[in-house]
Amino acid sequence: MKHQQSETLFARAGKVIPGGVNSPVRAFGSVGMTPVFAERGEGAYLMDADTNIYIDYINSWGPLILGHASPVYTKGIETAMMRGNTYGLPTGIEVDMAETIVDAVDSIEKVRMVNSGTEATMSAIRLARGFTGREKIIKFEGCYHGHADGLLVKSGSGTLTFGVPTSAGVTEGTAKDTLVATYNDLDSVKALFKSNPDEIACVIVEPVAGNMGVVPPKKGFMEGLREITENNGALLIFDEVITGFRVAYGGAQSLMGIKPDLTCLGKIIGGGMPVGAFGGRADIMDYLAPDGPVYQAGTLSGNPVAMKMGLNTLNYLKDHPEVYTNIENLAKRLEKGLKANIKKTGVKATVNRYAGMTTLFFTEGPVTDFGSVMTSDTDLYSRYFAKMLDDGNLMPPSQFEGIFISAAHTADDIDKTIACNLAALTMLQEEKND
Numbered sequence: 008m009k010h011q012q013s014e015t016l017f018a019r020a021g022k023v024i025p026g027g028v029n030s031p032v033r034a035f036g037s038v039g040m041t042p043v044f045a046e047r048g049e050g051a052y053l054m055d056a057d058t059n060i061y062i063d064y065i066n067s068w069g070p071l072i073l074g075h076a077s078p079v080y081t082k083g084i085e086t087a088m089m090r091g092n093t094y095g096l097p098t099g100i101e102v103d104m105a106e107t108i109v110d111a112v113d114s115i116e117k118v119r120m121v122n123s124g125t126e127a128t129m130s131a132i133r134l135a136r137g138f139t140g141r142e143k144i145i146k147f148e149g150c151y152h153g154h155a156d157g158l159l160v161k162s163g164s165g166t167l168t169f170g171v172p173t174s175a176g177v178t179e180g181t182a183k184d185t186l187v188a189t190y191n192d193l194d195s196v197k198a199l200f201k202s203n204p205d206e207i208a209c210v211i212v213e214p215v216a217g218n219m220g221v222v223p224p225k226k227g228f229m230e231g232l233r234e235i236t237e238n239n240g241a242l243l244i245f246d247e248v249i250t251g252f253r254v255a256y257g258g259a260q261s262l263m264g265i266k267p268d269l270t271c272l273g274k275i276i277g278g279g280m281p282v283g284a285f286g287g288r289a290d291i292m293d294y295l296a297p298d299g300p301v302y303q304a305g306t307l308s309g310n311p312v313a314m315k316m317g318l319n320t321l322n323y324l325k326d327h328p329e330v331y332t333n334i335e336n337l338a339k340r341l342e343k344g345l346k347a348n349i350k351k352t353g354v355k356a357t358v359n360r361y362a363g364m365t366t367l368f369f370t371e372g373p374v375t376d377f378g379s380v381m382t383s384d385t386d387l388y389s390r391y392f393a394k395m396l397d398d399g400n401l402m403p404p405s406q407f408e409g410i411f412i413s414a415a416h417t418a419d420d421i422d423k424t425i426a427c428n429l430a431a432l433t434m435l436q437e438e439k440n441d
């Protein structure tokens with residue numbers, strides 16, 4: 008497979024864009040390669056700048072639940088643009104969007120639109136602090152909530168101490184207000200509440216962790232978080248930027264029967280446009296400006312063209328609940344195939360799946376938290392990724408990401424991928440035996 012055009016573009020990009028990309032994971036650095044540049048997409052398939060065609064399991068990292076270039080996303084979009092693509096005044100379609108989200112997600116009574124998942128989590132946390140009058144927050148190691156300063160923090164060495172920044176440029180002052188707990192470990196959360204009484208504004212969590220690879224919550228973990236936060240006067244924030252409208256129309260919270268105080272959304276709700284949202288209890292949301300003391304704003308927030316594409320997607324999903332069963336069935340098919348291949352080849356690997364979200368980890372497992380995620384053999388993953396790519400499968404270019412299946416994928420696509428997976432695992436096992 009040739010990547011000449013992609014390499015040429017990447018060389019040009021490197022001169023004018025830091026690292027050649029506008030978001031780090033696109034650089035393919037963690038699999039030791041240079042990126043494939045996308046040229047076009049159609050349904051489950053992506054064509055790169057060298058006209059190679061792949062079954063795409065990245066799907067723009069989650070937004071494209073209907074696959075690439077679905078006419079559903081863009082229905083009526085030209086008309087919307089011709090009318091004027093931004094006003095800086097409220098528009099009716101923003102009200103439609105808010106009503107649709109409030110209708111879909113049980114815990115959301117009021118919602119504010121923003122332009123990315125990062126903005127959603129950043130604003131939700133400011134709101135939680137403003138509402139509770141407390142400064143500290145709890146996040147979980149391995150959970151990603153966008154790149155706002157206070158959220159780019161993990162614990163020192165898996166110990167339950169004050170956070171240290173994960174990124175240069177995040178001040179210690181900011182990092183010290185972010186406490187880090189262990190995913191699937193309620194005791195780690197209880198200990199933080201005990202040592203910081205009446206200081207914790209909120210716990211923010213991915214109800215299904217998707218940014219350290221897919222790590223589902225253990226039974227009782229989310230229920231426990233709900234109880235602990237309630238008992239301690241802190242808010243529970245579900246970051247459903249991935250899971251919202253993906254694992255179910257009502258988000259992960261609808262499957263779990265949990266009502267968080269605030270919910271962050273993004274990815275799918277924009278139908279491929281840069282859109283985020285945060286919403287929840289009306290009494291909390293009313294703390295936002297202009298009615299309340301917590302400031303939050305956006306020149307292009309609720310942009311009518313973006314709202315049109317997002318609403319098109321949500322309306323379609325509402326009318327086609329079979330999308331969710333179909334995607335879950337395909338994910339189950341993939342899981343079954345991958346597990347059979349692992350058994351057949353003897354490669355040390357394990358598969359995590361929650362609804363339509365899946366990760367193949369190159370470790371024996373079980374993978375339940377950041378610590379066990381980190382036992383994965385990323386070298387093995389890199390070789391796996393390269394072989395899969397060569398055979399026409401675009402897997403996520405990092406061990407620590409989920410596989411996204413869209414409504415455009417077919418059982419035939421999955422079966423092809425399973426066959427390629429067998430070839431790849433066989434290759435890895437033979438290399439090991441040499």
Ligand SMILES: *Cc1c(COP(=O)(O)O)cnc(C)c1O
Pocket residue numbers: 122123124125126128151152153154213217218246247248249273274283
């Ligand atoms: C992608 C993601 C974000 C950040 O969203 P952006 O639109 O990339 O800013 C936040 N939280 C979770 C769980 C995500 O997966």
